[in-house]
Each structure stands twice: as structure tokens, then as C-alpha cells.
Amino acid sequence: MTDAANDPDKITGPTPDNAIRASEAAEATDGAGKVLAADGTPLKRSLNRALRAQKMRALMLVAPLLLFVLITFIAPIADMLFRSVENQIVRETLPRTVAALQDYDASGDEMPGDAAFEAAYYDIFFAAERKLHTRLGSRLNYEMTGASSLFRKSGRGLDDIGEVYQDQFEDLDEAWDEARPWAEMMGDPDWIAAQEAWSEDDGAMPRFELRDGVADVLPKTAEAYRLFARFMQVEEGDSPLEEEPWTVVHTALYQDITGGDISGYSGPGADRLAALAELVAGPDFETVRFQDAFEEIDEDWADPEIWKTIKTYAPAYTSGYFLNAVDAQKTADGPALRDEDERIYGLLFKRTLFMSMMITISCILLGYPVAYLLSNLPSRTANLLMILVLLPFWTSLLVRTSAWKVMLQQQGVINDVLVWLGLVGDADRLVMINNQFGTIVAMTHILLPFMILPMYSVMSTIPPSYVRAAKSLGATNWTTFWRVYFPQSVPGIGAGSILVFILAIGYYITPEIVGGTTGTFISNRIAYHISSSLNWGLAAALGAILLAAVLILYWAYDRIVGIDNVKLGG
């Protein structure tokens, strides 16, 4: 809706912009002859200053609205849309597994090696303690059904591995199941002293520090114990001096003993550790293979599918949600369509577009005569009619939708009348609700004012003299309307159609109530993913696609009809 006459670059005459251009031209042709303002400064600078002040003032005036829109509208939308590609959760929850799967070939049917199972054991154990594994399970379940239950079961079952070691260690020496000996072995003596001296009034606990050198001899144990100690301090507010370590620490110690040389250890409990090494080396020591333990928890771990899924969704950003939104799936060989029975979004997008189109057309057909009537009646009558048009605006949306339910249902008003008139048998009443028909009827009614008002405002500006002139030149009523009146009313139709179509495409509440399963829109699906399935990434991707579709349609409309032809009034 730009107007050439308002463009500052196109106005002729003494404007500030033109003065700047004139002074620039003068400078270019004659570098020495600067045009000066009355106070002696160059005219260009003086004018720039004046203009800048003007522009700042204008900016200040719009600043409150601009900030409001930015903070409450643009920023949340951008943040929500960002979720459609964001995928940190896999990487953050399973850092070791992701690293272990670095070289894993996700396109083949191979199982990953023991290292991956070991990494997954540590990752899932720590995640379960921090209560993060169920969220990751839900996340991966969007890509591979079954992942959610898999992670939940694993979070519960992985304790068993460590318990095998813990029990045997404890049988050898009670100290292996006590908090204090562990803390002395792993913790820095200064830290132990500080922790002992700490009382609740001191604020935060002294940060746990590993004892010098312990990480070189017992790397895995040190890492596991450090995570445990920090978790106790920060999340639980308990002193590691009084808490027995998690069973994962015992597993780590077993691994350190078998995997490395611990003879260099000389800290507290060195003799206990030596005794333990002897026990572990003995023939009766029971061990657990990570892979076997995982398979015992759920045989899905023995299927490469889950490993492929983890590997495929390891990157911090993913196209997975968008692919999901178009019924495709990320696989190791690139995007692929989902199974036939899982494809629903294409159908829903098509249905949304089709129904919005139907609603727009119905609105045009119903609204045009009303708008015509409104603009051609004497103003007293027109005002009365106008109130009737506006009345639905003042009624709650829910009330209007529920009223349609009463009208359309099988025991509803319309069916009752039809049965009473004998047009329809009592046994085969029409099904007019919980399907597409119901949605189209109810939404046409609700959106009709958005069509009538722009049409009316355009039609009321069409001078009646044109119609009279056409008739006086011998045109029939139809020719007059079709050749003279209608073309001038097209901008109103355009404005109304854009308004109605864009509102319809994102409508949620009415289809939810009267649409059943066949009359729902993509927006109902988005709402489902936001509030029930909690798949916010997919909801964001669907929303982004919907937004893009609207913008493309707007652009296409501009190219075909021209947005200058849209008038909302005057």
C-alpha cells in the first residue's frame, strides 16, 4: 500500500532530502564551493543534524509499540520456532555415548562395540540420577517408537550391574559400602577438612576436589565419584562424607582395576585396594558384560535400530522435526518417507488448505450480497443491518460454536425440523457435525464479518454515478454490475479473502469442538503436540511451515492481484 507521492525521494521542491542532494551535487561538480548554512557550518551537515533529530523523534514516538511488539510477539515466536531445529538434549544427556559412536556406521546393520555399551551405561546412569533419561526417551520416541519405554526401563535396571560389584566388594570389606572411606580415598584432604568444618549457616558447601593423583591411577572411578559428590552437594544438599556412593562408582573401580595398573596407588586405603585387586583377579569373581546386561533389560538394545537413532540425532541441530512435519524421517541414508500408516501431516496440511479455501469461498458468496445491500441502503436501515452483522462479534466464540453444535447435531434443531417436515426419515438423520461439513459451516459463520466489513468499506466508496452513467449509455443491469460495479469492488473481496483465509488457516477452537476427526486442522495437531504429547519441536516445525505457507500465499496474491488493490477502507 505504498504511495508514490509520499516517498521522500520522489517529491520535488524544497525538502531537506532534496537540499542534501543539491549540496552533494554541488560538491561533486565543484569540490571547493561548499554550500554553507547561516551559522557557517556546511549546509549538508547542518541539514543532516536537523534530519537526524527529526528521525530520532519519530523513532522515540514509535519506540514503545516497537519494543512491545518485539518483546511480546517477535521474540517468543522466534524462540518457539528455534525449537524446531534445536536438539541439544541427546548430546547433553549422552555425551559419552555420542563420542563412542563417533565412528559407528549408522547405515549398516552392525552393532556398535562394547565401548558404546559402556558409555551408555555411564550416561544413562548419571541421567537417571538427574532425572533426565525419561525426557531423552520421550525425545527419541518421536523418531523411533519404543525408545521411551526403553530408556525408562534402563534407568531402573542399570543399578543391577553396579550391585553385582558392590555386593562382592562389600563381602570382602564393609568399608566399600561406607561413605567415609570412599571420601578419604577420592577426596582432597583439604576439602575433607573444609567439608567437616562446614555448617549450614555458611552457605554453599566447599566444592568437592579430587585428591592429587587419584585421577591418574583410577581415572574412571575418579570421574564417577566426582560426579556423584558434586550431585550430592548441589542437588541434594548432602555431604559426600555421609553418603554411600552410587553403584556406578563400584563398576568404575572394577573397570579401573582390570583395565589398568593400580599398584602405583599409595593413598588412604591402599591395602584395601590391593586386597580388592586380588579378589577381582580371582577365579570366583562374578562379572557382568555391559552388553549382556543391557540386553537383559530390554532386547531392543540388541537391535542396531536404537544405536542408529542415537547416532542420527546426536548433532546439536537437526532437521528431524521438519522432516517429521512432512511425513518423512531422518535415516542414515538421508531423508525417507515414513510408513504409509504413519503419514498424517501431508493429509492435514492439504485438508487445512482445502477447508480454508471452502470457508473463504462460502464467505464471499454469503458476504457479497450483504455488503452490497449495506452500501446501497439509506444509512438508517444500513446502520441497523450493520449492527446485525457486528452482533456475532460481541458474542463469545465458544458460545457461537456451541450454538452450532445444538443446531447441527443429529438430535439438533435442523434435523428435528427436517424430520418434522418429512424430508428426512427419523432413522436416517443427517450427520452434519463432527465432520468437515460442521467445521465449514461454523467457521463460515464466525468469519463472515471479516469478509463483509472490508467489502462494505470498499463498496461504499464506489460512486453511484458510475452505475447510472453505464445504464444511461444503454447497459443492461447485468452488464452494469459485471462490467462497472464488480471490478471496482474486487479490492474489497481481495482484502476480505486474505483476512478470512489467513484467520481460517490457523483456527483452532472451532474445529476442535465441531470437527470430530475428519474436520480438524493442522492447528489442532499443533495444539496436541504442545499440550499433550509435549513434542514442542514438532509443533514448532509445523507452525513454521504454516507461517511460511501463509507468507507464500500472501506473496502469490501480491504477484497475481497486487497488494495495492487490497483496501480495508476508504
Next chain:
Amino acid sequence: MKLSKTLMVTSALTVAAAGGVYAAGHGMADSMTLVSWGGAYQSSQQKAYVEPYLAMNEGVTATWDESSAEAVAKLRAMNEAGNITWDLVDVVAADAIRLCDEGLAMEIDADELLAAAPDGTSAEDDFGDLLVSDCFIPQIVYSTTFGYRTDMVPEGVDAPSQICDVFDLEKYPGKRALEKRSINNMEWALLCDGVAKDDVYDVLETDEGQDQALAKLDTIKDEVIWWSAGADTPQLLADGEIFMGSTYNGRLFSVIEEQDQPVAMMWDAQIFDLDGWIIPEGLPEDRLARVKDFVTFATDTQRLADQSKYISYGPARQSSAPLVGQHADLGIDMAPHMPTDPENAKNTFLYNYEFWADYRDDIEAKFQAWLAQ
């Protein structure tokens, strides 16, 4: 001189007032935001324990937020934003388990937080098996079951009395209403597809079992209206839009007894479920203290029994059962309307929380895709 005097008086008053508030509240916040389901259920809570509590604690206010249906999503969003605006949230047990697993609900110690029964039984024993999660404070036992229009039963045919009558379109033609989610529907479908009651969850664990249940539901899909709000089925029944439909037993009670509609209960294979409170994780101390004080009161033996005066849901405490009396307005005995009444509970189906906590995401995704096709 005058000004400083005024200032002194004002500040003295402020200190006194602040001290008074503090003394009255013992460091407790004086307002609570309670989240519930709205409708008859919320008003039973309001009458049975919120109003008495507010009467006992002058100056305390309670605000309701009817968001229980979206509680998980909203708590997650609040947690991300770091601003928990709810103090106590009423959720079904499955949601409580989920919230607890994600660390969004606070773990509680039942014996420490909740009142013991009048005879001294500890809260833990009084609630017994109903404490299905470390975060969950049960209030009621409700069941999801079917109601049907008595005037729509075809002539010469017995009224429906078996769960499988729902799937029998030949004998009982007409529309049905089922909940727009997989839980319960999948179990009923399998039960009526020849799966023994004890095997239902073993079958449902497998892909084939899930497909089997959906295939059974397919046979009636065209005749089903899917509901998502508890009020839908009662409304559809009252309008005569459907022949039979599933909903919560308390809603059916209100259609039958309070609104006097030609509707009857079909208790066969009713599925018990629990509803109760959770306290969101991360409340500031003063609000937490207030909520703990309230929840102790609101879940004691008498209060839970009182609630059943207003709605036909069974109290979650064993010690409340003998105290269940008559309906507050209608004056009818509530015991025969409880889902746990022996006459009604001849054939019940036990809802497996652990199974649904594990498999909910998996099965729900399949079910919703099936529904959209």
C-alpha cells in the same frame, strides 16, 4: 516536626503490621494457587476442604486455575522459565508419575507430610498401594466406565451389560463416545478381542498387540465420537446424540441422579484410576510451608470422606470409607454409587501404572496417527 512525627508513626505501624502478619502465618505465604479440573469435581474440593481451611486460617486466600488437563506441559514450561506460579496441582496418577520422573514434582514422605488416621494408622499404611509414586498424594479413586441411554436400547434386546456390547454394532447399533487417547480404549479393545484379562498388558507390550487393539477399534471407528473433556459424554448422552459412551463415573452419577436423564451405568470392566495432588518442585519456602499445611489438612480422613458427599468418587484412604455418608443435596446414600462398591466392582480392570508410564509415549503416538487417518 510534624512530618517526622507522621513518618515515625507510619513506620511503627508498618512494623507492627508486618510483625502481625508474620506471627499469624509462621512464615507461611498467605495465598495459594490450586490447580484442578473445574466442574463438579473442583467444587467438591472447594466445599470439602478449601472453604473449611480458609475459614480456619483467616487472611489466607486460594485461587483456582482449571489447568489440570495441561498440567504436565505447563509445569514444564514454568520450570524452563524458572517461575513456578502454582502451589498445588491436581493430576491423575499417570501424570504424577511422569512429573515425578522428570523432577518437576516434589518427592514427599507420606508419613511426615500427611496426617495419620484417627485410629493411629500411619498415612503410609492408610493410603496403602495407592501411593503409586513418590510425589503423589492420592485423594480419590474414580473409574472410567460406560453409561448408556435406556430409551435407545433396541426392542427385544437386553440392556447392554458387558464391555463387549460396546463393540457389538449389530446388537446395539448407534453412536458411541470414547476418549480421544489410547489409555483404557486399548485395554477394552483387547479384552473384547479374546485376550484374557491377565494377559492384556503382556499383549499390549508388543507391536502386534497394539495393532490388534487398533484393528478392533477400527471395527467401530465410524460410529465413534471422540471426547477430550469429561463433560462431553454426559452432554452427548443427555442430547441423545450417542447410545453409549465412556466417561468418569462421577459425571455419569450427576447425569443420572442430579439431572434425572434416562441414562444407566454399565459398570462392567470399569477401569479404576487415581487422582491426587502433587507439589511442584522448586517452591519458595514460605509458599511451600503454606501448601504443606493445607495438604495435611485437605487429605486427612474426615476431609476425604467429606468430599464424597458432593461427588461419587471413592476416598483414597481406607479409614475414610466407613465415614462416607449421604449426598449433601439429594440426601441419597453415596456408598452404592462408589466405583468400589462390591455390587459395582464385580468385574473391574486394574489399570497398570508402570506399564503406561513406560509405554504411554509409544502407544499414544500410534493411536493418534491411527485416529488422524
